[in-house]
Amino acid sequence: MLTSREVAAYLGIHEKQVYRLLRQGRLPGTRITGRWVFSRRLVREWIEASSREVLRQGQRGGEVTIHSVEPHHLIFVGADDLLLQILQREFNRRHPALLVTSAAMNSVAGIAAVRERRAHVAGVHLLDPASGEYNRPQVAAAFDRGRAMLVTLAHRQIGLMVPHGNPRGVAGLGDVIRLRLRLASREPGSGVRVLQDHLLRELKLGKRRVAGTELALATHLEVATAIAEGRADAGLGTLAPSRSLGLDFIPLIWERYDLVTTDEAFYHRPTQAFFEMVKSDWLRQLITTLPGYDARQTGLLTVVQPDD
Template identity: 25%
Template sequence: MNETSSYTIEEVAGLLKVSKLTVYDLIKKGMIPAYRVGRQMRVDEADLKQYKANMRMSQPVSSPEEPRKAQEPMPEGRRNVVISGQDISMDLLSKHLESAIQETPLRQYKGSLNSLIDMYQGKCDIVSLHLYDAETAQYNTPYVKRILSGEPFCQMNVVLRKAGLYVQKGNPKNIQGWDDLKRTDIRIINREKGSGARVLLDEQLGLLGVTPSDVKGYSDIVTDHYAVASQVSSGQADAGIGAQHAAHMGSVDFIPLIEEQYDIVILKKHQQLLEAVKSILNSEEYKANLSHLNGYQTKLTGKVIYET
């Protein structure tokens, strides 16, 4: 490739072996220069090489933006704490946690329900959730109590954020809410099973008495908020379910429909870890980091929502 070559955000994420969410955060912080071509953001090859060179010179251990991979050897006396979840707030937590307890976090980018099942199976230590339960009109607690039955745990809030529908700029099809998704002229882009957005959609469709087969595009799947926004922005779908913070970078309009409670769960047997995370979530520095992100509210950040 020559020096004028460039990459899409998805290609950059693949080359750095991080999520697209992390790439967008690096761009927002000015660590990787980017520009827009039509509706697509791109990064020049030379700028990506420079970022990688800067990271090699700055820290011998993995940076917060590039969490250590499981196959890398760990320094003697340290262990992995596995943090599962796709939101950027978990990347921030990973950064704070490494310096707080001198353990190297391993980031896992899985949806809420799948992450909770991994915790039950002993595969991760911190799980982030945004799982809506239509029967109780609650977030997270009903799922945690069912899946972690018999395991003492603590559930704390990280942020409150708006969830709803991404639509094309100007909302040309006048989409207003969940009920519009059954219209024959509307095609959606969906999330994978186990993700909080997929659970939210399924619960809302159930409340309306709408079956998945009534929704065009229900079986079309992508695996993060930015991919949903990108599909809608490019016209490959008319609507998609996601959180407000991804709408700005995805060049779509956002229709807020519900306030999400984004929480984390930690088993009480990891007492040192639990106390460290409580301290981080309640710190002014962490809250300030979150408040700078689009669509995030910190009025409940650090509050214990439920504990056994």
């Protein structure tokens, strides 16, 4: 159990604010012989619930922002990624006094959440077809006031997932179109969907319809599952879910997966701790053990100005 002074230190606030939260009925505490005591588990659950409310309010157009959460709390939004999941677990293990709350969100929505101060950090992997560059052009366009920071997590391989043994002999998207196969697609706004739409445009299909693109699947694993269950014949994604379900994987490109934050949130204590891990030798060594990932620019910081 924590005393009021200890819970104040844990939350990074003044002890008077603890009593204010108690009077408002917001902070879980128990009064024993005239003194307030707090369960560490219940306090953590309260922090997690508060951060989820920030995300829910933001998604509903509310006014709640990252300034509503406690100083030791980091709100992360982003697409599903194996490396990111491992990183977050290790962060929680190394920094038990800090708290990361994460929510699945596609790259376009993630950039908006950071810009609108509904999240501290977002994972992004958006190709700019005009320049062939990843992430910086879209972030510069979104942050027309104030600068943003991009920290590279890793490069990862994107390819076509097809059934085990590749029975139709698919070598690329062109074969998917030629053979009139069903292409499982990600939701609009996701980095993989942006890439897929660009690659299909390059094939100059005209008005030809691609079967399956009406699907709006939320994750790489959902795409892989659709193929494994016979609901689709192919789909773009990363290597990990393809291997986990026994599919064949046809490499297409390497994309850069960045973490975007605002100039302000960059100096938030948990954000700094998170980025220190991104720049660590531990992460680089981990990446060398993960097929489909590359650490060539891991930890690289790029400052994005509005007029870039």
